[in-house]
Amino acid sequence: MDYLSSKIYLDYAATTPVDPRVLEVMMPFFSEQFGNPSSVHYYGQLAEAALEDARERIARNLGARSTEIIFTGCGTESDNLAIRGVAMARREATGANCILTTPVEHHAVLHTVEHLVKHQGFKVESLPVDRYGMVEPDEVRRRLTKNTALVSVIYANNEIGTINPVAEIGLICRQHGIPFHSDAVQAAAYLPMQTCPQWSDLISIGAHKMYGPKGAGVLYVRDGTPILPAQTGGGQENGLRAGTQNVPYIIGMAKAFDLSQQEMPELFAPLANWRDEIIQGVIERIPGAQLTGHRQQRLPNHASFVFEGVDGNHLLMMLDAAGFACSSGSACKTGNPKPSDVLLALGLHPQIALGSLRVTIGKPTSGKEIRQFIDALPRMVAAARALAQ
Numbered sequence: 001m002d003y004l005s006s007k008i009y010l011d012y013a014a015t016t017p018v019d020p021r022v023l024e025v026m027m028p029f030f031s032e033q034f035g036n037p038s039s040v041h042y043y044g045q046l047a048e049a050a051l052e053d054a055r056e057r058i059a060r061n062l063g064a065r066s067t068e069i070i071f072t073g074c075g076t077e078s079d080n081l082a083i084r085g086v087a088m089a090r091r092e093a094t095g096a097n098c099i100l101t102t103p104v105e106h107h108a109v110l111h112t113v114e115h116l117v118k119h120q121g122f123k124v125e126s127l128p129v130d131r132y133g134m135v136e137p138d139e140v141r142r143r144l145t146k147n148t149a150l151v152s153v154i155y156a157n158n159e160i161g162t163i164n165p166v167a168e169i170g171l172i173c174r175q176h177g178i179p180f181h182s183d184a185v186q187a188a189a190y191l192p193m194q195t196c197p198q199w200s201d202l203i204s205i206g207a208h209k210m211y212g213p214k215g216a217g218v219l220y221v222r223d224g225t226p227i228l229p230a231q232t233g234g235g236q237e238n239g240l241r242a243g244t245q246n247v248p249y250i251i252g253m254a255k256a257f258d259l260s261q262q263e264m265p266e267l268f269a270p271l272a273n274w275r276d277e278i279i280q281g282v283i284e285r286i287p288g289a290q291l292t293g294h295r296q297q298r299l300p301n302h303a304s305f306v307f308e309g310v311d312g313n314h315l316l317m318m319l320d321a322a323g324f325a326c327s328s329g330s331a332c333k334t335g336n337p338k339p340s341d342v343l344l345a346l347g348l349h350p351q352i353a354l355g356s357l358r359v360t361i362g363k364p365t366s367g368k369e370i371r372q373f374i375d376a377l378p379r380m381v382a383a384a385r386a387l388a389q
């Protein structure tokens with residue numbers, strides 16, 4: 001991945017480059033094998049066979065049945081289908097109309113729930129999180145009622161890296177017969193996923209966070225989960241996601257998921273070591289720096305901080321000018337500085353939350369890049385501080 005070498009990319013939680021092995025398996029499906037998997041003829045059969053092979057491989061990596069795998073257009077769409085589809089089906093069947101979720105969800109979940117509240121008459125109840133952004137399973141147990149339509153808790157947080165005890169939470173929901181959804185878009189590349197059906201009813205995954213292409217996602221829907229389609233039309237994807245499947249991207253996603261799950265055991269420890277080097281280097285060298293998210297229970301590729309007296313956008317622009325591509329961790333735009341809801345939910349002061357920085361590493365990251373970053377950052381933070389005076 002030489003094209004990354006002139007700049008230092010440290011934003012793998014935003015997106016990843018497509019692995020060359022993934023690109024290779026995608027290519028034939030743009031040309032010779034271009035058929036529509038719903039067509040009866042030879043071309044259709046070829047595409048359908050490849051699509052069903054991809055479905056089986058994804059199912060295997062999730063410890064699921066292939067009938068439980070729904071292909072979507074992205075992680076966001078998977079979240080939408082899970083939440084809209086189950087909320088609607090559960091209300092219709094039981095009258096339950098409350099969605100139990102957390103203040104640290106990705107906007108794909110948060111804004112979908114807000115939309116259902118504002119326009120479809122649903123209610124939302126927010127679970128408390130601790131100062132690391134973690135949900136306590138007992139808090140879920142305490143809040144489940146006959147009126148709970150579904151529970152949604154993010155597996156691994158995109159902004160702060162914290163990993164939630166989703167297996168425990170999911171089992172509590174199962175004991176109460178309430179569907180449990182988890183957004184695993186960040187988790188799928190770095191954490192083992194084979195046990196998901198044991199504790200979850202719905203799992204969202206997106207291809208481009210795990211070295212696959214943008215524009216493909218998966219929703220795992222456990223057999224028997226009440227769910228309505230969020231998009232109607234043809235009968236594709238068990239009637240849950242109408243529209244001709246994006247065959248090349250889905251083939252690529254299956255390969256990307258295979259590779260992530262196969263290579264994770266070797267990848268995890270080196271990434272976690274580098275992550276710890278970043279965390280230690282930043283905390284030691286920069287006064288007023290604070291780690292956000294959990295110290296141990298976090299993604300192996302994820303480090304995130306807040307710096308007192310810094311405007312996070314200034315810092316990002318300075319880093320960019322010096323050749324480092326990082327993120328503030330949230331979608332806050334220059335000119336409209338608003339602290340991230342996730343950081344506020346941790347109890348951080350809004351002024352401090354504005355000084356956030358997310359550093360996420362990936363497969364192509366080298367130790368040299370990390371050392372360069374740790375060496376450069378103190379100067380950048382000092383300059384950003386001077387600017388904010």
Ligand SMILES: *Cc1c(COP(=O)(O)O)cnc(C)c1O
Pocket residue numbers: 013074075076077079106108154156157158183184185186206207208209217
């Ligand atoms: C990136 C991301 C999404 C959205 O996925 P897209 O494929 O970009 O739509 C949802 N949830 C989390 C946790 C993410 O990191």
